[in-house]
Amino acid sequence: MSTISVAICGAGLSGLCLAHSLLRAGFDVQVYERDLAPHARRQGYRITIDEHGIAALQRCLPPQLFKLFLATTSPIDETSYFRVTNQELGEIFRLTFKGDPSGTDLRTPRQIDRQTLRTIMLEGLQDRVHFGKEAIRAETTSEGATLYFSDGDYIHASLVVGADGVNSVLRKQFLPDYEPEDINSWGIYGRTLLDQNEGSVVPSSLKTSGVFAMGPSNLGFFFTTMRFGEAPQTAFARFGVNQIPPITDDYVMWGLVLPKEQFPEPQGKLSSEMLQRFAQEITQDFHPVLQRLVKQADVDYTMAVKFRAGKKPTAWSVPRTTFMGDALHVMPPTGSHGGNTALRDAALLAEKLEAAVIQSESLEKAIGSYQEEMSKYAFREVETSKAMMKRFTIKNPLMRWAMLRAIPRIRSITNKPITTE
Known part of the structure; x- marks a missing residue:
């Protein structure tokens, strides 16, 4: 296998996961990343890893790194919830999930910080991940591929894998008719430290919940907590990992979803400070808990995201080149399937x-x-995520009144109200 060389464009979750598996099998694998350094930009926040993602990591990672992944995931509570509410946190409905406090059932989803997982997967690949290498095109034949970079350099490989994200230049080159569609919703993501001023910013009644609060004009607010099972700095030291953990404290990940026409400026023109101020403005009528999350956020971690959905190719005619993750099948965040699907691709x-x-x-076969x-x-996951996003942006006035007013009032008779404590 050492005679087969694989060039992976992109050092994200799927690219690093694939690299580990191929390296363990004896392939000559190299990863090329356009960013200048591992933490040159924000790489997302808390993500849910389901049974498919867990199975992929277990298959691909060295055993010690897989154990480190498990150690840094959120504690698995006996019972957790996903609540859909109105903007005052009046409950519309909830989904209940049974956990596994022992942490041994690998079919039970768990949460991890995306940057932490990426850092774990960089371990052992230090001499094979090349930063500051922006791929601009590739030429393929039946014998292999040549990958060209913006600095004038190029390399030859038996196979090129495009794992370079939603704006993949290789997908634009080889699959120009399958650019992702804009689903007309944008998001603002933020991070707020969980413990501040000797207390939690999330009330105890929502400690084990993910919440999506539906507001006016198709505005939605999502939040959930990222609580490390073991502090990353402690776990990294215990497993002898040379990487420096990028995140060390528990936090709340929050996100605003709104129609793109409600953004005051194109995404690229909004700084983190401007985004955070805008988020405060449009959440003034939301529950105090949600307002507090935005007001006390770490401004540097606030960013804007355009939600898009991949298009399924009807024909594959490119020899010695293929794609993984967002480079091919980007999807809205509803459902938490994007990262898991990318890891599943790698495995x-x-x-x-x-x-x-x-x-x-x-290799073609x-x-x-x-x-x-x-x-x-x-x-299939792309379509499921699109359908879920559509359900959260109901336009029918009668349906919205029932969802945001009538149902929460009925449920409030039996449910305790959410407090700010």
Whole structure:
């Protein structure tokens, strides 16, 4: 396998996950990342890793790194909830999840900080991840591929994998008819330290809940907590990891979802400070808990995101090149499937490539098999996420009145109100 070289564009979750698996199998794998350094920009916040994501990490990562991943995930409470409410936190409905306090059931979803997971996966790949290498195009033949970079450099590989995100230049080159669609919703994401002024910014009644508060004009506010099972700095030291953990304190991840026409300026023209002030303005009529999360946020972590949805290719005609994650099937955050699907891609592609070499089959056959199987589950998740986003942005006036006023009033008879404590 050492004679087969794989060039991965993008050092995100899927790219690093694939690199670990192929490296353990004996492939010559190199990762090329356009960012100048590992933490040159924000890499997202808390994400939910489901059974597919957990299985992918267990398959691909060295055992010690997988154990470190488990150690830094949020504690698995016996019972947790996802609540949909109105802007005053009046409950519309809730979903109940049974946890596994022992932490041994790997089918039970758990939360982890995205930057922390990425840092864990950089361990062991220090000499194979090349920062400041922006891919601009590739040329492929039946024998391999040549990848060109913005600095004038180029490399040859048996296979090129595009894991370079929603704005993938390789997808634009090889699949120009499948640019992601704009679903006309934008988001503002933020982070607020969980413990401030000797107290929690989240009331105890919502300690184990994720909340989506539906507001006026299709405005929505989501928040959930990221509580590390073991402090990252302690866990990294215990497992002998040389990386420096990027996040050390528990926090609340929050996000605002709103129609793009409600943004005052195009995304690129809004600084973190401007975004945070705008978020405060449009949440003035929300529950005090939600206002507090925005007001006490870490301004530097506030950023804007345009929600898009990938289009399923109907034909694959590119030899020795394929794609993973957001580079192909980006999806709205509703459902928490994006990161899990990307990790699932990495595990599946590694499995197909390893099997092809063992069975003396062509790389083209392995790529084709991967693309066929991946397309089925990935674009099913894209459609599911789009449908969920649509349900959270109901336009029918009668339905909105029932959801935001009538149902919360009825449920308030039996439910305790949310306090600010």
